[in-house]
Amino acid sequence: MSTGLRSGQVAEAAGVNIQTLRYYERRGLLAEPERSNGGHRLYGEDAVAALRVIKAAQRLGFTLQEVAELLEAGRHRHIRPVAGLHERAAAKLAEVDAKIADLTTIRTALADAVEAGCDDLTICAGITCCPIPFTDLAEENRHAGPGC
Numbered sequence: 001m002s003t004g005l006r007s008g009q010v011a012e013a014a015g016v017n018i019q020t021l022r023y024y025e026r027r028g029l030l031a032e033p034e035r036s037n038g039g040h041r042l043y044g045e046d047a048v049a050a051l052r053v054i055k056a057a058q059r060l061g062f063t064l065q066e067v068a069e070l071l072e073a074g075r076h077r078h079i080r081p082v083a084g085l086h087e088r089a090a091a092k093l094a095e096v097d098a099k100i101a102d103l104t105t106i107r108t109a110l111a112d113a114v115e116a117g118c119d120d121l122t123i124c125a126g127i128t129c130c131p132i133p134f135t136d137l138a139e140e141n142r143h144a145g146p147g148c
Contacts, residue, residue: 004034004042014051021051029054061092083132 011018022080024030033041042049050071066088073084112131113124124130 004036004044005047007041007043010043010047010051013048014055016051016055024051024054027064027068029064029071060089061096062088066092 007018011021014021021030025032030047033043033047036042049050053068053071054064057070058064062070068086070085073088098113109132116131118124118130118132121132124132
C-alpha cells in the first residue's frame with residue numbers, strides 16, 4: 001500500500017487527537033495500519049469511519065471495553081450468536097434510565113435544600129426537618145418544606 005492517510009490526517013478527519021488514535025490501535029479497536037516505505041502509518045478511509053463509530057458509541061455511554069465488545073460482536077455476528085447492538089443498547093438504555101431517576105432524586109433534594117436556605121451541612125444533618133435525606137437519598141418522602 002503506497003497510498004493512504006497518515007495519522008494526522010485520520011485524526012483530524014475523525015475529530016480526535018493522534019494520541020487517541022494510537023491508543024485505540026493499541027487497545028485493538030483499530031486494525032494496525034500498513035506502513036509506507038519510510039515507516040509512516042498509512043490508514044484506509046475505513047479508519048476514519050471506525051473512529052467516528054467509536055466516538056459515537058462513547059457519547060451514547062458505552063465504555064471502551066463495551067465498544068470493543070460491540071465491534072467484536074459485529075465481526076463475528078455470522079459465525080456465532082453474540083449480543084449485538086440492539087441487546088446492548090437496550091441494556092444501556094436501562095442504565096441511563098436508572099441514572100436519570102437517581103439524578104432526578106438528587107436534583108429534587110438539592111432544590112429543596114436551596115429553597116429551605118440550608119447553609120451548613122453539619123447543622124442540616126442534625127435537624128429532622130432538613131430537606132436533604134442524609135440517611136437515604138433515594139427515599140423521596142423525607143423532603144420537608146421551607147420554614148422547618
